[in-house]
Amino acid sequence: MRLTAAKSMALCSTxxxxxxAINMMLLQSNRRGHDAGVSPLAMARESxxxxxxxxxxTDATIEIGGAATAATPAVLNAQSEPAPSSDTRVSPxxxxxxxxxxxxxxxxxxxxxxxxxxxxxxxxxxxYEQDYGLETLxxxxxxxxxxxxxxxSSATSSTNRQALAxxxxxxxxxxxxxxxxxxxxxxxxxxIDGALTPQVARAIREFELDQKLPESSRxxxxxxxxxxxxxxxxxxAKPGQAKPATVKPTxxxxxxxxxxxx
Numbered sequence: 178m179r180l181t182a183a184k185s186m187a188l189c190s191t192x193x194x195x196x197x198a199i200n201m202m203l204l205q206s207n208r209r210g211h212d213a214g215v216s217p218l219a220m221a222r223e224s225x226x227x228x229x230x231x232x233x234x235t236d237a238t239i240e241i242g243g244a245a246t247a248a249t250p251a252v253l254n255a256q257s258e259p260a261p262s263s264d265t266r267v268s269p270x271x272x273x274x275x276x277x278x279x280x281x282x283x284x285x286x287x288x289x290x291x292x293x294x295x296x297x298x299x300x301x302x303x304x305y306e307q308d309y310g311l312e313t314l315x316x317x318x319x320x321x322x323x324x325x326x327x328x329x330s331s332a333t334s335s336t337n338r339q340a341l342a343x344x345x346x347x348x349x350x351x352x353x354x355x356x357x358x359x360x361x362x363x364x365x366x367x368x369i370d371g372a373l374t375p376q377v378a379r380a381i382r383e384f385e386l387d388q389k390l391p392e393s394s395r396x397x398x399x400x401x402x403x404x405x406x407x408x409x410x411x412x413x414a415k416p417g418q419a420k421p422a423t424v425k426p427t428x429x430x431x432x433x434x435x436x437x438x439x
Contacts (some may be wrong), residue, residue, distance in 0.1 A: 267320065273298070276318040279326040280305060286398040294318055296405075299351045301398035307342070314373075316348040344371060352377070355396050358404040359384060362411065 270292035280287040280301050287301035294317070303316040305326065315322070344352070349371025356366040359380045367376035378394040385392050388403050 269318075272320055272323055273318040275323050276302065276326065279323065280398075283326070286402070288398065288402075296351065296354060297398045297401050299347065300355070300396050300401040303348055303351055304393075304395060304397035307395055313343045313345065314348040315345045316351045317345065342373065344373070346371075351396060355381075355401065355404065358401075358408055362404070362407055 273294045274290050274292040277287045277290040277292075277298055280298075281290065283305075285301040285305055286297075288295060288297040298318070299316040302318060302322065303314055306314045306316070306322075309325075352371045352373055353369060356369045356377055359366040359377070360369065362384070364380040364384055365376065366380040367374050373396075381396070381400060382392055382394040384390075384404070385394075385400070388407070390399060390403060393400070
């Protein structure tokens, strides 16, 4: 016979209570028998009768479906209820904020820890991923990346870094933006796409030399910050094209007519 969850719980409860009752009855019987001088055989018979009565009550409890649940102790009911679940999930903004703090603490200059994943933050993530030789360059904050930064890992050589590097669409977008900035400032990063090529590395190095930045030849937070600043200054310094002034035609007076000769 299959037992439902309620019946199983009732059976367990009844068995526990029965065990306690049997032990108490045996102790009481032993005391009474010892005090009254009753023989051990008589005490055993009395205990067998008590156990039989409890067994009958247990069988009756199993057969009653709904009543068994009502007879279950309140303590067991409380334990069977699921505990209120606490939501321990971390929001995406908190993950970004954590990545920004950890990268800033390690000198990657990911910008202010505001939870906003802008171009500077993505560039800093990309620099970290390149430095530590991750197989896939994501340029995107994630729980896995945050755990890796906190736990730490050993950097690989640049040769392995180039051989293992793969990029996601987010990383391609960062590379493309950097190439656009470099091209707008007069450098030659190559084709404007998401490919990390030796040509864009040379263009980055030339820009870093001109700006007196530490030479890295790779995309980073400081590089993007300086590119954006230079682009803004160039846009302000570029003179606006003045519209040609409208010249009104001046009316030409006809020469005075000579006096008719008389």
